[in-house]
Amino acid sequence: MSTLPARPLPQPTTETAAYWAAAQEQRLVIQRCSSCGHCQFYPRAFCLSCLSDRLGWINASGQGRLYTYTVCRIAPSPAFESRLPYVVALIDLDEGVRLLANILDADLERIAIGARVGVCFESVSESCTLPQFTLLD
């Protein structure tokens, strides 16, 4: 039996714990300011628009468009080699924030800038689930 090499995993902080806890429940949440309504990603200790610390979380639609992408043909570490080739993409969510994720099970012929994508979730360890995306349509 061989063990898979360790994949880098996020270590949640005070600011991000709610994001990762939601992902574990298969929900994508975005920080939203209760004072001014500004949405921001990545999560921070206060609102970048009005400096308020009255931040809450909203369930994101989970839908957006590919801003840009690349297909990795080599892996940054052995942990990713079995996945090659894989897509790394920037996704502009309909809520107005930009995320980075893989496009899972992507047909490389169909992937394109502007394509509609939707969130899905990938459990990568007992305590960590990553928001990921797939092509819609």
Added chain:
Amino acid sequence: MTNDPSCLAGRYAIVGVGEAGLGKAQPGDTALSLQCRSARDALLDAGLTLADVDGVFAHWDDRANALLVSEYLGITPRYVDSTVVGGGSPLTHLIHAMAAIEAGLCSVALVTYGSTQRLDHSRNRAGVITDPRSPSGQFVAPYGVLSPISWYAMLSQQYLHRYQASAEDLGEVAINARRWAQLNSQATLRKPLTMEEYLASPLISDPLRKADICLVSDGAGALIVTKADHARTLAKSPVFIRGFADTYRHHVTPFAVTDWLDPGVIGDCTERALLMSGITRSALSMVQIYDAFTINVLVALEAMGFCAPGQAGAFLRSGIAAPGGALPVNTSGGGLAFNHSGQFGMQLMIESVRQLRGECGERQVANASSCLVQASGLLMSAFMSMVLATEESDQ
């Protein structure tokens, strides 16, 4: 005294350059040793001694070390600066050095950088080791991003999409670099590159191929800068800093919702430097662009107004940037074919100074009198433009 930086135009000059361990360092070499050897050579070049230096601007392999360099050299500086803004840091150090000298905080500044990243195998495909609590550690590293390659690949993808550009447009940059490298005996890749060979180069992170990505080299470099009146008394013809500007935006993580192809960032920075210099684009003898990736050159040529958006491939195809062309670009062979020791901004500056002194042998640009340098760093976070010339003003 005005607080407009244009009052500094032509009042400072680079008076010495040096380098060490370019390409492949010898086993047992260290970045600190190479860096200090390059500093020694820059001082000899200028006709100065260690005792003349009272400002030290340095770091190596992304670790801050102006004090370690000072200690090795036995310099007791009045001013140190280890600002790290990526590969263009040496240009930022020059700007900080001029500000410090102008404020009376030092008078002769040594700017140096060195790396043994190739010898040490210290460059990792994932980039620097990321703290899993940092924004990158949480929201980037778990997704298998090649850093910095995938960032520039995603920039290239956006470029190809927006302008209906082709792989061949990127290829023109790699081919131009090799043309110049053939004339540089110190260059790593001196064989010509054909478009067929470029297109056969393996994809690494679509649409970037191996031939789109800079070398991983060792090497160190040093620059000495001082006031123009002091410069005129030294060993070599001064190279005057006629204009400069730097600007910073957020890109260490990719989450700022910005247009990655916004030409304003590089364009405004370059416009400020050119205005300050009093030198027009058409009067420039050459341009040096930090080519960590082929896409950098396409984007910069367009943003700086040398050609229209999406037209940089055709611009290069015309031969204008090649040896003998009207606007030579990257006359050393660049980071793609000469070397790339981690902060190519240093080599861009050294090449520019040597070209303006007429020291470049086979690759010398005829009648070189001015040069525009455009550098960037830290995943499209930092941008610097600098205009150098053989004369302190056009009057």
